[in-house]
Amino acid sequence: MTALRLATLLTLTLTTPLIGCDDKGGDSSEGEGEGEGEGEGEGEGEGEGEGEGEGEGEGVAYAGSLVVANLDTNDMTTCTGLVSLSGASSIDCPDCDLGIAFDSSSVDNTDCEYGLSTLYSTEYSVTGVLFYESYNSGRFSNAAIVEYAYDYDGYLYYSRTLIAYKSDYYNDSSLQVELSGDVLVFSGNDWTQQPALFEDDCVGANDSSATEAFPAGLTAIYAEDDLHCNGSRQDIFEIGMTAGSTVQITVDTIAAGTAFDPLFVVYSPDECLMIEADDNFDCTHPPTNYQCSSWEYVPEADGTWWVAVDNRGSCVDTDGSGTGEYSITVNGASATLIEDDRAVFVPNNISGSIAPE
Secondary structure, three states, X not given: OHHHHHHHHOOEEEOOOOEOOOOOOOOOOOOOOOOOOOOOOOOOOOOOOEOOOOXXXXXXXXXXXXXXXXXXXXXXXXEEEEEEEEEEEOOOOOOOOEEEEEEEEEEOOOOOOOOHHHOOOOOOEEEEEEEEEEEOOOOEEEEEEEEEXXXXXXXXXXXXXXXXXXXXXXXXXXXXXXXXXXXXXXXXXXEEEOOOOOOOOOOOOEEOOOOOOOOOOOOOEEEEEEEEOOOOEEEEEEEEEOOOOOEEEEEEEOOHHHOOOEEEEEEOOOOOEEXXXXXXXXXXXXXXXXXXXXXXXXXXXXXXXXXEEEEOOOOOXXXXXXXXXEEEEEEOOEEEEEEEEEEOEEEEEEEEEEEEO
8 A cells, every 4th residue: 555655745757768758659667656746756767878858949949947935734935946947959859749958957045945846956967858748658648757867876877757747547746837839837836855864774664564553551652643634744753662672653543533544664773764554453533545553573672763653645634624633652662752743845836937038
């Protein structure tokens, strides 16, 4: 279930070598997923090569700008920046309806958060944008793909990410891009992914094998909190474990009207992502879909662990607050909330256009 629903948080990423462009209506190598563009969609591709393109208006100079407004969980603007772009149309992708290779992408406010969907990134070098009225055997229309480059271990790699689309197969992305004549118009929302609590997953996370909610023991730590239903925030708990003690962690819903689908991940003392707990037992108050989460473990050594609780949607949200409420019960260890509503991604409102000069 997790892999499927994570696709709703990410735009689709193309990771094959980039030699030219996919044929319009051809078989694409992008990842499959549903989505409203919730998440950031900035997956790294591993292909090397180049993929720019367009067939119409060869060599025409293009310029434009996008207004990017970072929003909080109440949709209030926290920062506004202007992305300025310049480049020229390309002839290397005859099946694209429009392709623009950028020679400049800059911003006027470095305090704001940007991502590939804003055509500017501090982590990657945005090199171009492609637009297809029909893409991937017609599964997508109005498909916009950002091309970017990044350095890895001293080598320069090129990749692409699908940032906007309409589809009869999936939910339309919340960011939309349209070609009006020869002008590329951007409008809607997307999200800029924030760094994980710890970046290294070391050997990869395992799924929790628990199948029940663990009842609170005599020395259990119990807390209640809430998380926004759009998944943009998470709560971080510090867990103090003792060697040989059985540790049980349960995250459950606490009210019918605020039920949601909770998930939590566990980081070990060496800051490795170790466990993902998801859909382990039926929630006390069921969300619209899926289950609640639990995990049991006996550590071999004393140490400090971390638990990050996330809202994966399926909110009942009777009062329209857009939040879900949960309880966390910890047996056999100490537990302290150290970060409340830590940002997982920053919602952005994006608007603007790129046009011939």
